[in-house]
Amino acid sequence: MTSMHTVDVAGDRAYRISIGPDLLHDGRLLTGPMRGRHALLVSDEHVAPLYAQQVADALQQARPELVIDRYVLPPGEHEKTLARFTECLDSLARLGATRDATVFALGGGVVGDLAGFAAACWMRGIDVVQLPTTLLAMVDSSVGGKTAVDLPAGKNLVGAFHPPCAVIADTSTLRSLPARELRAGLAEVVKYGAIFDVTFLGWLERNTDALVAGQGDVLAEAIARSCRYKAEVVARDPFERGDRALLNFGHTFGHAIETEQGYAGATGDGLNHGEAVAVGMVLAANLSAALGIAAPEDAQRLRTLLERLGLPTALPPGLDPAALLARMRLDKKADARGLRFILWHGAGEAHIAAGVEDAAVLSVLGPA
Numbered sequence: 001m002t003s004m005h006t007v008d009v010a011g012d013r014a015y016r017i018s019i020g021p022d023l024l025h026d027g028r029l030l031t032g033p034m035r036g037r038h039a040l041l042v043s044d045e046h047v048a049p050l051y052a053q054q055v056a057d058a059l060q061q062a063r064p065e066l067v068i069d070r071y072v073l074p075p076g077e078h079e080k081t082l083a084r085f086t087e088c089l090d091s092l093a094r095l096g097a098t099r100d101a102t103v104f105a106l107g108g109g110v111v112g113d114l115a116g117f118a119a120a121c122w123m124r125g126i127d128v129v130q131l132p133t134t135l136l137a138m139v140d141s142s143v144g145g146k147t148a149v150d151l152p153a154g155k156n157l158v159g160a161f162h163p164p165c166a167v168i169a170d171t172s173t174l175r176s177l178p179a180r181e182l183r184a185g186l187a188e189v190v191k192y193g194a195i196f197d198v199t200f201l202g203w204l205e206r207n208t209d210a211l212v213a214g215q216g217d218v219l220a221e222a223i224a225r226s227c228r229y230k231a232e233v234v235a236r237d238p239f240e241r242g243d244r245a246l247l248n249f250g251h252t253f254g255h256a257i258e259t260e261q262g263y264a265g266a267t268g269d270g271l272n273h274g275e276a277v278a279v280g281m282v283l284a285a286n287l288s289a290a291l292g293i294a295a296p297e298d299a300q301r302l303r304t305l306l307e308r309l310g311l312p313t314a315l316p317p318g319l320d321p322a323a324l325l326a327r328m329r330l331d332k333k334a335d336a337r338g339l340r341f342i343l344w345h346g347a348g349e350a351h352i353a354a355g356v357e358d359a360a361v362l363s364v365l366g367p368a
């Protein structure tokens with residue numbers, strides 16, 4: 001990818017998503033949204049050695065008066081905790097960050113969610129610039145302002161809506177991304193095709209090999225198109241009171257899997273977020289087919305695409321269906337009346353549904 005794409009997210013707190021190569025060297029772009037002189041660079045132990053110095057240098061060159069510090073956490077979902085969040089706040093305190101300070105979230109969705117939440121809470125809210133370095137973070141987590149950490153009881157249970165003031169996705173960083181993490185990001189890309197646009201689903205089917213190979217121009221198109229779908233829905237429903245919930249397709253199942261496995265995706269003893277969402281989308285499609293809402297062949301089409309992208313599509317062995325169902329009761333779409341699922345009508349259309357019987361859910365999770 002050689003040229004830069006931009007996607008604007010409209011709303012009370014509008015911001016721009018910039019997508020292109022070598023953007024982390026661009027000090028003017030990075031400092032553009034900054035108001036004060038304090039910058040906290042938050043990253044993880046995989047990403048910081050690769051990219052933190054170039055970001056710090058670019059910031060300092062563009063704005064020599066900046067006071068810059070770093071908070072680097074160990075990698076992995078099991079580190080998206082209140083304890084690491086507190087450490088991040090302690091770093092802001094050490095920096096002496098004033099209310100016009102900026103947090104730069106350099107990394108995948110774990111860093112973005114945690115750093116965004118710290119920015120949402122420090123002095124009741126300071127600016128955050130998202131610098132996503134995974135495909136998943138570029139197409140999904142850096143956009144839309146959902147920030148959070150996990151509890152042992154459930155995913156993203158403590159958090160806030162806090163939109164970034166800019167998203168700068170340097171696609172050159174994807175060159176160092178492990179293949180497994182690239183595939184995880186493709187799960188969320190498939191999600192947009194499944195729920196919003198059958199033509200995009202067809203485009204993904206025609207480009208599976210290029211996507212898995214990480215071919216730059218094809219990836220860039222997938223990122224820009226995904227950001228457009230997400231920008232549109234979060235602009236009209238920033239607080240998930242309506243159809244933003246469609247972005248949760250596959251997540252009621254996926255989050256239950258991640259929680260039940262103890263967030264062990266990074267250690268290889270469990271699924272990571274994108275993988276869990278891939279399995280979750282297949283389960284949600286099967287549930288929709290079982291309820292007569294989707295055609296079984298559409299559910300099979302989705303499963304085949306995810307398989308061709310190298311993603312898991314079946315529940316990992318050893319998970320207890322009743323335990324998964326119990327986990328789902330803390331899903332954020334649930335209300336006093338019970339669980340709500342994103343059901344799928346087949347390619348390009350979905351809706352949020354209450355009143356799905358436990359027996360139907362258990363039937364797609366298999367025998368206990």
Ligand SMILES: NC(=O)c1ccc[n+]([C@@H]2O[C@H](COP(=O)([O-])OP(=O)(O)OC[C@H]3O[C@@H](n4cnc5c(N)ncnc54)[C@H](O)[C@@H]3O)[C@@H](O)[C@H]2O)c1
Pocket residue numbers: 044045046047050075076077080107108109110111113133134135136137140141142143144145146147155156173174175176177178181184185266272273274
């Ligand atoms: N806020 C949202 O709207 C939203 C949306 C989707 C997902 N999420 C959250 O995002 C998280 C998953 O994000 P993720 O898939 O990016 O996982 P991640 O942040 O754990 O990153 C995956 C791995 O890739 C490494 N990495 C990141 N960039 C790299 C690079 N360029 N080169 C080499 N290694 C690199 C990381 O260190 C980590 O080991 C989950 O916590 C999920 O809940 C949030």
Ligand SMILES: O=C(O)C(=O)C[C@@H](O)[C@H](O)[C@H](O)COP(=O)(O)O
Pocket residue numbers: 140144146155156188240244245247248251332
């Ligand atoms: O932005 C959204 O809205 C999403 O639901 C995007 C999801 O891909 C993401 O995983 C999100 O963090 C899930 O949100 P949650 O509210 O179910 O925790």
Ligand SMILES: [Zn+2]
Pocket residue numbers: 140188251273277
């Ligand atoms: Zn997700």
